[in-house]
Amino acid sequence: MEKRSESINRLIELFALENAIKHKSAPNFNSVIGKLISEYPDVKDNIKDLAKTIQDVISEISILNDAEIRERYTMLANSLGYSVSNNEKKKRDLILPDLPLKNKDQPLVMRIAPNPNGPATIGHARGIITNGEYARMYGGKFILRFDDTDPRTKRPLIDAYDWYLEDCRWLGYNPDEIVVASDRIPIYYEYAKKLIEMGKSYVCLCEKDDFKRLKDNGKPCMHRDQSVEENLGHWERMLSGEYNEGEAVLRLKTDINDKNPALRDFVIFRIIYEDHPRVGDKYCVWPMLDFESGIEDHLLNVTHIIRGKDLMDAERKQRFFYNYFGWEYPITIYWGRIKIYEFGKISTSSIKKGIEEGRYIGWDDPRLPTVRALKKRGIDPIAIKNFVIGLGVNRSDISISMENLYAENRKIIDNRAKRYFFVNDPIKLQVKGIDSSIEKNVHLPIHPSYPERGYRELKAKDVVFITSKDYNKYMNSIVRLKGLFNIKIDKNEAFYVGDEIKEDMPIIHWLPSGLKMSVLSPEAKYDGLGEEGLKDSIGEVVQLERFGYARIDSVSNDGEIIAYFSHK
Numbered sequence: 001m002e003k004r005s006e007s008i009n010r011l012i013e014l015f016a017l018e019n020a021i022k023h024k025s026a027p028n029f030n031s032v033i034g035k036l037i038s039e040y041p042d043v044k045d046n047i048k049d050l051a052k053t054i055q056d057v058i059s060e061i062s063i064l065n066d067a068e069i070r071e072r073y074t075m076l077a078n079s080l081g082y083s084v085s086n087n088e089k090k091k092r093d094l095i096l097p098d099l100p101l102k103n104k105d106q107p108l109v110m111r112i113a114p115n116p117n118g119p120a121t122i123g124h125a126r127g128i129i130t131n132g133e134y135a136r137m138y139g140g141k142f143i144l145r146f147d148d149t150d151p152r153t154k155r156p157l158i159d160a161y162d163w164y165l166e167d168c169r170w171l172g173y174n175p176d177e178i179v180v181a182s183d184r185i186p187i188y189y190e191y192a193k194k195l196i197e198m199g200k201s202y203v204c205l206c207e208k209d210d211f212k213r214l215k216d217n218g219k220p221c222m223h224r225d226q227s228v229e230e231n232l233g234h235w236e237r238m239l240s241g242e243y244n245e246g247e248a249v250l251r252l253k254t255d256i257n258d259k260n261p262a263l264r265d266f267v268i269f270r271i272i273y274e275d276h277p278r279v280g281d282k283y284c285v286w287p288m289l290d291f292e293s294g295i296e297d298h299l300l301n302v303t304h305i306i307r308g309k310d311l312m313d314a315e316r317k318q319r320f321f322y323n324y325f326g327w328e329y330p331i332t333i334y335w336g337r338i339k340i341y342e343f344g345k346i347s348t349s350s351i352k353k354g355i356e357e358g359r360y361i362g363w364d365d366p367r368l369p370t371v372r373a374l375k376k377r378g379i380d381p382i383a384i385k386n387f388v389i390g391l392g393v394n395r396s397d398i399s400i401s402m403e404n405l406y407a408e409n410r411k412i413i414d415n416r417a418k419r420y421f422f423v424n425d426p427i428k429l430q431v432k433g434i435d436s437s438i439e440k441n442v443h444l445p446i447h448p449s450y451p452e453r454g455y456r457e458l459k460a461k462d463v464v465f466i467t468s469k470d471y472n473k474y475m476n477s478i479v480r481l482k483g484l485f486n487i488k489i490d491k492n493e494a495f496y497v498g499d500e501i502k503e504d505m506p507i508i509h510w511l512p513s514g515l516k517m518s519v520l521s522p523e524a525k526y527d528g529l530g531e532e533g534l535k536d537s538i539g540e541v542v543q544l545e546r547f548g549y550a551r552i553d554s555v556s557n558d559g560e561i562i563a564y565f566s567h568k
Contacts, residue, residue: 008095009053010076012036016057017073026062029054096133096389099304100331108140109303113147113293116160118348119363120167120371122384122405123338129388130306132173143300144168144175147293148182149286151276156182157352158277163363167371171381179300181292182278188287189239191295191325192250192269196231200324201268203234204251215264218257224265238271238285245271252291254320262313263320266290294318302330309334309395336397342522343369343402366564367522378541378551378566383409406567413541413549413566418446420456420537421509422517422544422563424528426465431487433496436462442483456533460484460512464494465529470508481510482545509545516558519550521565530561541566 015035016027032054033047061069099108110131114124135142144165148156161180168175195201204211206221214221226234238248250269258264268291275281287295293314297305307314315332322329351368354360364372374384387405391398443455464481471489478488478497486505487494514529526547534542537552544550549566556562 012054013057014076016061017069020061020069027058029058097393099134108138109301110135111143111145111302113145114164115154116146116148116156116164117154118157118160118352119163122369125171125371125384126388128168128171128173129385141176142173143177145179145296146181147289149292151274152272156277170375182276185283188292188295196235197228199228200253202226202231202251204249216261220256241284243271245273252320263316266317290314290317297330298327305330305332309336334395335393336395339399341401366520377564379409380412383412417541417543417549419543419545420531420534421511422528422530422547423465423467423511424526425468426529427468427471429464429494431462431494431496434462444483458512464510464512466508466510479506479508482507515561517561519563519565534561
């Protein structure tokens with residue numbers, strides 16, 4: 001099994017290669033150690049054990065030529081999620097804390113188990129990334145399992161199965177195995193029958209309220225002591241559809257006096273007469289989530305479960321039948337809830353309702369916290385990964401702003417984002433004092449830090465468009481039109497006042513004309529004019545100067561550019 005130490009070893013090699021490139025000599029032992037400790041202080045306790053590894057890596061690198069060192073550095077940096085530019089490394093990755101291991105030789109198996117009633121949200125992305133990253137760190141297996149055994153209350157959405165897989169892959173974690181619970185119902189029936197035959201489960205015909213009164217008082221119902229034969233008979237009649245909904249349930253025998261009433265003879269199967277989007281009306285008896293999930297975790301050899309601390313009762317319930325079957329329960333790690341200020345308590349069901357009512361344009365509406373919406377807005381998957389891993393794995397509840405994610409994204413996209421003008425809510429100005437017959441060519445850099453990437457050209461005469469915000473703010477003031485000349489704004493016209501760039505003079509963006517453009521953001525829809533070059537940037541994230549980053553999505557049939565706002 002590849003442990004976390006393997007990830008540390010790769011970082012040692014990265015830092016050693018970086019040091020060799022920087023100083024054009026063999027890597028310096030102390031510099032590599034210092035770099036490692038400064039970025040990952042928790043390795044300090046094992047530094048003696050790592051010293052030999054560092055020395056071996058240095059010896060290996062010392063015999064390479066410059067070209068080999070640079071090639072090896074670039075390949076390793078990219079594989080670790082680092083951005084390489086001009087021989088400098090920018091940190092793009094974090095390391096998760098070690099996992100507790102029962103058996104170091106046992107292959108690690110992680111899983112995520114969503115209900116496919118919608119695509120993944122940023123909350124689900126936390127599970128995808130953390131479980132997928134652990135599987136990668138330890139050379140283990142990453143399973144995507146759809147726990148879709150509730151055809152009514154959390155009814156699956158047939159498209160969501162594919163959406164969820166697409167989201168996993170886009171985030172960089174392609175599952176090693178995909179399991180769909182609704183395809184495996186007969187397996188759960190087999191284990192239910194075994195429990196009945198073991199005398200550990202019984203069919204209860206009590207009214208729901210009657211059983212609750214008994215349970216709350218620590219008293220068994222009259223069906224608890226039925227014979228195995230009686231229970232098997234009732235079970236077969238449940239499966240054949242002879243009982244109505246709520247008339248019969250299969251309960252697990254636990255401790256009727258357990259201090260936690262939720263654990264007293266809880267339901268593991270119930271009757272639901274509802275077509276399932278995937279398997280139709282093939283089944284009318286459906287397992288409860290805690291039963292199905294627990295059985296699957298055993299069958300799939302799951303070694304570690306990461307779940308919310310609000311689901312502690314799930315483990316307590318599952319341990320009852322794990323003990324009955326003589327199974328070993330996976331190592332469970334609990335983490336706290338995440339509250340993202342901008343989204344509050346939005347849920348998949350509320351999103352679905354909003355789409356049905358027309359409040360959202362779809363699951364990728366920019367106002368939503370879905371992975372699909374973040375992708376459409378131009379949020380990079382590496383930014384989401386760094387954001388998620390930075391949250392850690394602990395039981396503390398976390399309140400955080402999307403600004404933290406935007407900060408990670410800004411680090412990644414800024415160097416590659418082309419610059420363009422977008423004039424929101426444009427005001428047309430006739431510029432007085434210049435020859436209207438003369439066209440001036442203005443060249444502006446595609447990226448100010450990389451002149452080698454070229455320039456974009458605007459052709460200006462005596463008409464310009466500026467934003468209504470700038471128009472109102474700078475009325476009767478002198479401003480500079482970026483790259484062009486200075487004007488004084490006066491109502492619906494402006495006056496040319498020279499070309500000299502003066503200190504403290506406001507600089508605003510402008511366009512001589514442009515393409516009709518709309519930018520959709522979580523807060524509003526912005527309409528205006530965009531540069532011609534934007535139509536050649538479909539699918540790219542660009543920086544709209546003085547407005548923010550946006551992903552150029554499409555060009556409509558009438559030539560309008562449609563963009564989705566990323567962030568400032």
